[in-house]
Amino acid sequence: MISKKAKYALKALKVLTKKFEANEPTLISDIAVEEKIPKKFLEAILLELRNQGILKSQKGKGGGYLLRTPPNEVSVAKVLRIIDGPIAPTPCVSVNFYGKCDDCESEETCSIRPIMLKIRNASLEIYENTSLLDLILKDSLTL
Amino acid sequence: MISKKAKYALKALKVLTKKFEANEPTLISDIAVEEKIPKKFLEAILLELRNQGILKSQKGKGGGYLLRTPPNEVSVAKVLRIIDGPIAPTPCVSVNFYGKCDDCESEETCSIRPIMLKIRNASLEIYENTSLLDLILKDSLTL
């Protein structure tokens, strides 16, 4: 399961994706209301996305948040890694958060690693190749 | 990420799969030592697998745990659902643990649901079609 935080992040980014062409900052509170996200919690999420280079922000009147890059250039994988960490099901098959499993003698002989590798590959294939733009395009298609 | 508990469960089941033909009970403590799993923690895991019909047990001397059914009939999906719960990334796309997301107006218009559905399908395809027997067969191949 992805966290509610990650879901909130994707929903917030969806809003900013829809407003990307307009190039006008969007208020945290507007996003919070529109997507039913607790405002203070959303603040922390957007700040994190900004610090990791996904968003840019503007303080004061007329301020708010904007995507830093075009939405087709931001993958869902990137967002999930920032908010939830590893996408892989075990540390030993993670690309960005690799870690040796403390109960494992060797990765070569581990019997559960192969299936976890398959899961990781299948998940990454989808998450890496879906951009924020894709999210709203699919959105339109289902209407 | 799957929990360490789920990984322990799969490793324990791997041991029991290898010993399935012999039809002799295996001790909790033997599995614990062999797979470097805290014994008391493993006890709880095996009990859960037994209560859910994956294992059978025998008390007293000569006792221990055995697989209830042939290992090719037990999918990794079944094990993961018992130990970790849902395989799906969100409640709204879960087959066995479906639940409405409290922040969502409608599942039809949700923009992140389609990608989560894809992830679920890809994961289930792998987890459902991999049995305990497959785990050790792949194991042998990599030796």
Add this chain to the structure above:
DNA sequence: ATATAATCTACTAAATATATAGATTATATA
């Protein structure tokens, strides 16, 4: 009767998830 091995009951500690409250800082604009 005894040793064995699973089972049951009851905790514990640490980490993570999901937030909330209030003070501070930067900025546009009147």
Add this chain to the structure above:
DNA sequence: TATATAATCTATATATTTAGTAGATTATAT
């Protein structure tokens, strides 16, 4: 330059989950 605005920072709070541990009890083979 004063003011309102809106993001940012600091500090908690609370519940749940994770990953265990300890010790008593029950069933069984010999």
